[in-house]
Amino acid sequence: MMAEGPSANRPPHIALEATLLFRFSVSLTRFSLPLAVALMVGACDRESTDAAQPGESASAASTDEKAGAISGKIDRSYAGEMMPDAQVTDPAGAKLTLAETRGQPVLMNLWATWCAPCVVEMPILDRIAAENSGRLRVLTISEDMDGQDKVKAFFAEKGLKNLPQWLDPKNDLGFAFGGGAGLPVTVLYDAQGKEVWRVMGAYDWESEEARTLIAEATAA
The missing domain is CATH 1.20.5 (Single alpha-helices involved in coiled-coils or other helix-helix interfaces)
Known part of the structure; x- marks a missing residue:
């Protein structure tokens, strides 16, 4: 090599x-x-x-x-059903049986401080209550657990002056409307306590449809 x-x-x-x-x-x-x-x-x-x-x-x-934020739609499939026979309380301990509200249309709203769509709706419902005072009773009922202090603080923070601070501490109404499936829940009752329509979920209460529906309720 x-x-x-x-x-x-x-x-x-x-x-x-x-x-x-x-x-x-x-x-x-x-x-x-x-x-x-x-x-x-x-x-x-x-x-x-x-x-x-x-x-x-x-x-x-x-x-x-x-x-999808505005998810609620008007549902008339329960029309004619009577308002639940339930009792709510306020932070001061006063009690209200829902049957006592008969005599004028009632817009009942189930809400909670932890529910984001509810928080958005509350100031709008406060304005609706003010605009329809004497013709429509807006009944806001909190589903918060231990909501006494939470609701008072929330109303003070948001400056809500036309809505009641009713509480449903046992969530009786929450379970009556879908087993607590979701909030908010808003139901319109006529002066006799019969359901007209309901909305499950967030709804645009400033829409033309909402104004028309509320006007019809207060005119009846």
């Missing part, structure tokens, strides 16, 4: 092999570098796309949530 020496002393076939190997390496480098760059760019694009997807999904989810 012949030892390698300076290129000038190598046999021709070894020099040729070395030349071909060098040219192949250069060609391979020229081919691999663009390919590597392309692969790297492609990977970055994929990472950018992947990184954007959670944000896009969150944005879409946020839009869907906003679109």
